[in-house]
Amino acid sequence: METKWKYSYAFLALFAMVVWLAVYYYPKDKLKLIACDVGQGDAILAIYGKTQFLIDGGPNDKVLDCLSSHMPFWDRNIEVVILTHPDKDHFSGLIEIFKRYEVDYFIANSLEPGSQGYQVLKKVVGGSDAVVIPPKEGMVIGNSMMHLEIVFPTQTFQKENLTFNTNVNDSKVLGTSTTSKSANNFSIVTILESGDFKALLTGDIVPGITDEIIDTGRIGKVDYIKVPHHGSKNGLTEDLLKKANPEIAVISVGKNQWGHPHKEILNLLAEYNVKILRTDELGDIVVTDESEINKE
Amino acid sequence: MFTKIWKRENIFWLVIILLVLFRYFSSLPSYKTGQKLRITSKVLVEPIQYDDSQYIKLVGIRFYLPKYPEVNYGDNVIVEGIIEDGKLKNPVLINLEENTGIIYKVRKKLVLFYHRALPEPHASLVSGLVLGSKANIPTEFWDQLISTGTVHVVVASGMNVTLVAGFLLTMTILILPRQKAVILALVGIWIYALLSGFDAPIIRAAIMGSLAFSAQALGRVNLAWRALFLSALLMLLVNPSWITDLGFILSFVATASLMLFEAKIRKLVYFVPAIFREGLSTSLAAQIGVTPILLLTFGRYSFISPFVNALVLWTVAPITVIGMTAGIVSIITMPIGKLILFLTYPLTSWFIWIVNLF
Numbered sequence: 001m002e003t004k005w006k007y008s009y010a011f012l013a014l015f016a017m018v019v020w021l022a023v024y025y026y027p028k029d030k031l032k033l034i035a036c037d038v039g040q041g042d043a044i045l046a047i048y049g050k051t052q053f054l055i056d057g058g059p060n061d062k063v064l065d066c067l068s069s070h071m072p073f074w075d076r077n078i079e080v081v082i083l084t085h086p087d088k089d090h091f092s093g094l095i096e097i098f099k100r101y102e103v104d105y106f107i108a109n110s111l112e113p114g115s116q117g118y119q120v121l122k123k124v125v126g127g128s129d130a131v132v133i134p135p136k137e138g139m140v141i142g143n144s145m146m147h148l149e150i151v152f153p154t155q156t157f158q159k160e161n162l163t164f165n166t167n168v169n170d171s172k173v174l175g176t177s178t179t180s181k182s183a184n185n186f187s188i189v190t191i192l193e194s195g196d197f198k199a200l201l202t203g204d205i206v207p208g209i210t211d212e213i214i215d216t217g218r219i220g221k222v223d224y225i226k227v228p229h230h231g232s233k234n235g236l237t238e239d240l241l242k243k244a245n246p247e248i249a250v251i252s253v254g255k256n257q258w259g260h261p262h263k264e265i266l267n268l269l270a271e272y273n274v275k276i277l278r279t280d281e282l283g284d285i286v287v288t289d290e291s292e293i294n295k296e
Numbered sequence: 297m298f299t300k301i302w303k304r305e306n307i308f309w310l311v312i313i314l315l316v317l318f319r320y321f322s323s324l325p326s327y328k329t330g331q332k333l334r335i336t337s338k339v340l341v342e343p344i345q346y347d348d349s350q351y352i353k354l355v356g357i358r359f360y361l362p363k364y365p366e367v368n369y370g371d372n373v374i375v376e377g378i379i380e381d382g383k384l385k386n387p388v389l390i391n392l393e394e395n396t397g398i399i400y401k402v403r404k405k406l407v408l409f410y411h412r413a414l415p416e417p418h419a420s421l422v423s424g425l426v427l428g429s430k431a432n433i434p435t436e437f438w439d440q441l442i443s444t445g446t447v448h449v450v451v452a453s454g455m456n457v458t459l460v461a462g463f464l465l466t467m468t469i470l471i472l473p474r475q476k477a478v479i480l481a482l483v484g485i486w487i488y489a490l491l492s493g494f495d496a497p498i499i500r501a502a503i504m505g506s507l508a509f510s511a512q513a514l515g516r517v518n519l520a521w522r523a524l525f526l527s528a529l530l531m532l533l534v535n536p537s538w539i540t541d542l543g544f545i546l547s548f549v550a551t552a553s554l555m556l557f558e559a560k561i562r563k564l565v566y567f568v569p570a571i572f573r574e575g576l577s578t579s580l581a582a583q584i585g586v587t588p589i590l591l592l593t594f595g596r597y598s599f600i601s602p603f604v605n606a607l608v609l610w611t612v613a614p615i616t617v618i619g620m621t622a623g624i625v626s627i628i629t630m631p632i633g634k635l636i637l638f639l640t641y642p643l644t645s646w647f648i649w650i651v652n653l654f
Contacts, residue, residue: 010614018639062434065434073638099411120365
């Protein structure tokens, strides 16, 4: 009889602790934009209350640690996942994300990179309940508190530069088109907006398409820019920087063989008095809408 | 009469030791460096996943394969490569056949359930404790477990088998007569051993547990030492290469040290709060035998290990029992399984927090 009571008390104590922890970790209604430290790659997490947007998954499973430390333990649902373009350092981490989290919407290019990892991603996405949406310039996704506007690629750019597999007519299937250009050209560029705060998220765009992006007329003054292509000089241009005129520039970069971030880009940012934050120096970079910056 | 029985038993041990020796020398591997090899085998040691590759051990030969396609515990594979110092160079995966056996399916399903229900590293900790699954443990957490000497709880450990065996017996004895309960518990132990990856420490614990239970059922007691030696010899008879397996050696040495020293040490540490006492006395006792081996093989040893173990070991039993119950319930209804699993969260948080602290 006595042990029975002991177990009942232990059970009740555990139950109470779970409730307390769940309340303690209940998220605030406030924007949190996190550039996850995933090494050489991109994984950007935007949180407002219980809503999460994840832009890219990085080159490895480190993105899971980032999600674990910034989401409450009981929330296993990510509202929107965007894959800017199908390169390894952007999609690899998404495989485990789709295995472990419930994803509502998955926005990704139709481009087929042909790599083995991408076939695995296609399979897990296919086996999940996520709705696949091809990107369309001007599309807005989210709610009144936090939303994403898709700036690029435009319909015409995709039509001119992608060859679609004619057998598959469903735009909701991944990997239906090919191209002779590098996948970077098709990076999905978005503007994240919450209250007065605006962030320009640029994937791996290259100088050659900067004009096309500016020509959409959707780029204006922002607070935050995710520097394209890990700070490669084959990325950010002065024109785009002038147009976006950010206060903070975040570079998602790790140990790499190409010397990212390039000196030219760091100098350019310094010239325009933009504050530089690098994941290889600071770890996860957390920015909130009051622009307070925490190192974690 | 007494001497006759004693003698008969001696002959039994002599025969079994001779058999083991014969098996050992007749099965020494004969691969030479530079030899081309094609291995067709079932994967009996869980592969470890890295960023770009996976580490696989087949019939005592180690090699790395590309990360995809993913090889799982229990799958049938054909691999080709060239032998170099006991490793396979340039290995190529010729064929991969997924194991669709019910046990392997259940294991996969349970691991997936833990990963879908909890964030990391909580999910890995639970699936490590319940199923000995170490494939997906985040690198950082793995390093912390090693440096604090607590990694033994998440890799296939005999402790889990003993725990599950005890739990099964207590449960079945409530509804069945003792002898039938023991038989059911025995079946349970071996299903669990298969479920948690057939590693040496697990088999050791399963054999010892089976011997102990049968002895109890047959009314014979105090067989612990004989059970220990018998299980070691039986295992070597089946797989002589285990003699060099670190997990095998550590498992037996640790168990022997426990049997020799645990009771005495527990008396010495009477002043420690009850909740941590057993954890401290068992880990201190095990350390006596294990420390020299660890020092010899790794050249380093974590001296805080007994204290970290004392602080975390009490959580192992409740996490395992809750995790397993949640897993079984999740097969029937996922949402309720998830709710039950949340009960482990305060315990895993404590475990992770302590390991982080040191």
